[in-house]
Amino acid sequence: MKILATAPLRGPGLAVLRSLGEVVEEPWITGPAEPMKLLGDDALAARLSELGADVVIAEADPVKGAVLDLPLVAIGSTRGDPTNVDVPGATARGIPVLRAPGRNADGVAELAVALLLACTRGVVPADRDVRDGGVFRDGTIPYQRFRGWQLAGRTVGLVGLGAVGRAARWRYEGLGLQVRSYDPFADDATDDDLDQMLGEVDVVSMHAAVTPETVGLLSPERFARMREGTVYVNTARAALHDLDGLTAALASGHLAAAALDHFEGEVLPVDHPLA
Numbered sequence: 001m002k003i004l005a006t007a008p009l010r011g012p013g014l015a016v017l018r019s020l021g022e023v024v025e026e027p028w029i030t031g032p033a034e035p036m037k038l039l040g041d042d043a044l045a046a047r048l049s050e051l052g053a054d055v056v057i058a059e060a061d062p063v064k065g066a067v068l069d070l071p072l073v074a075i076g077s078t079r080g081d082p083t084n085v086d087v088p089g090a091t092a093r094g095i096p097v098l099r100a101p102g103r104n105a106d107g108v109a110e111l112a113v114a115l116l117l118a119c120t121r122g123v124v125p126a127d128r129d130v131r132d133g134g135v136f137r138d139g140t141i142p143y144q145r146f147r148g149w150q151l152a153g154r155t156v157g158l159v160g161l162g163a164v165g166r167a168a169r170w171r172y173e174g175l176g177l178q179v180r181s182y183d184p185f186a187d188d189a190t191d192d193d194l195d196q197m198l199g200e201v202d203v204v205s206m207h208a209a210v211t212p213e214t215v216g217l218l219s220p221e222r223f224a225r226m227r228e229g230t231v232y233v234n235t236a237r238a239a240l241h242d243l244d245g246l247t248a249a250l251a252s253g254h255l256a257a258a259a260l261d262h263f264e265g266e267v268l269p270v271d272h273p274l275a
Contacts, residue, residue: 004051006039007059007078024051028060041065048072058084068093078103080163081209102163108261109167112205112235113175115259116156119231122146149202152176157201159194159217160208160236161186168205177203199225206234206241220245223255232258239264247273 001021008027009017017023026047028037038060039047045066048056056063057076064086075097077085082099090097118124126146129135135142156172158165161183172179182197183189191197194217198204204226208214218232218241226232232255234241243264249255251273258274268275 001055001073002051002053003055003057004048004053005057006037006044006061007057007076009057009078021054024053028058041067045070060084062086064089068095074098080104105163105167108164108235109171111261112164112168112207112233113171115233115235115261116151116203116205116231119233119257119259120151121148154178154202155180155200156203156205157182157191157197159183159204159206159240161189162207162209164235165205165207168207172205183208195222195225198222199227201230202227203231203233206232206236208236208240210237210239215239216242218242218246220248223249226255228254229256230254231256234259235261238262250274 003017003021003023005017005023005025006028008029009023009025014023026037028039041062041064044056044058044061044063047053048067048070054071054073055076056067056072057078059078062084063075063077068086068089072095075085075090075095076099077083077097078100080099080101080103082097085097087097122145126142129137129142129145153176155178158169158172158179158181161169161181165181165183165186169179169181180191180197180201181189182191182194184192204218206218208217216239220242223232223242223245226249232241232246238260246255246258250258260268260274
């Protein structure tokens with residue numbers, strides 16, 4: 001069996017994969033200065049045909065169209081949600097699609113903690129002041145402008161208790177935060193009423209999956225339910241909150257800060273109020 005991997009692979013799983021067949025590694029991304037090598041579905045199909053590959057493993061390349069016309073044994077997507085694969089199309093052709101749920105749960109949880117600390121300690125504006133020579137700007141001292149929270153003793157509410165939510169839970173606990181959680185599919189979630197939890201925590205940390213039921217889960221009304229001065233962290237997907245509602249809550253001062261790892265289309269327009 002021949003396997004074409006356009007996803008970057010590493011770790012013990014790679015040795016297991018090599019035991020199953022010949023692995024041709026052509027990652028779409030390598031170093032920070034290297035150009036990306038994303039293949040469209042026609043180019044990917046041509047490369048698979050050239051190699052005579054039976055399996056494709058992709059992270060970003062679209063696996064659809066001409067790729068699905070090939071006699072593939074399996075398709076692997078190194079993503080928790082295989083958004084780069086035409087799953088219905090593959091299913092119609094009898095090609096199994098494998099995914100990697102929770103593959104980067106620890107990394108995302110670490111990012112959530114980093115973003116929370118950046119918000120509560122004013123890391124970004126403080127860094128900017130130092131670089132711009134504004135340490136004592138407007139006759140003030142940094143202690144006045146960046147008197148941050150002590151996280152220990154505060155309460156964080158997790159929205160979603162899947163792989164990332166669970167990885168974040170013990171990290172937040174390690175910082176001394178009291179952790180509450182809402183997830184209708186997790187028996188060990190502490191709360192079964194999202195609205196009530198939102199009004200009783202100091203930090204809201206979003207870790208839900210995007211489904212028809214969770215799109216816009218945090219609406220303007222739910223931002224309004226949060227305590228004044230709440231910090232909102234979203235390391236999941238932008239579709240889970242109403243951006244206009246979030247923007248208004250920040251502009252009014254109702255929310256103290258927000259840290260977002262994702263925007264629709266991957267980019268926040270430079271003229272957006274949050275930019």
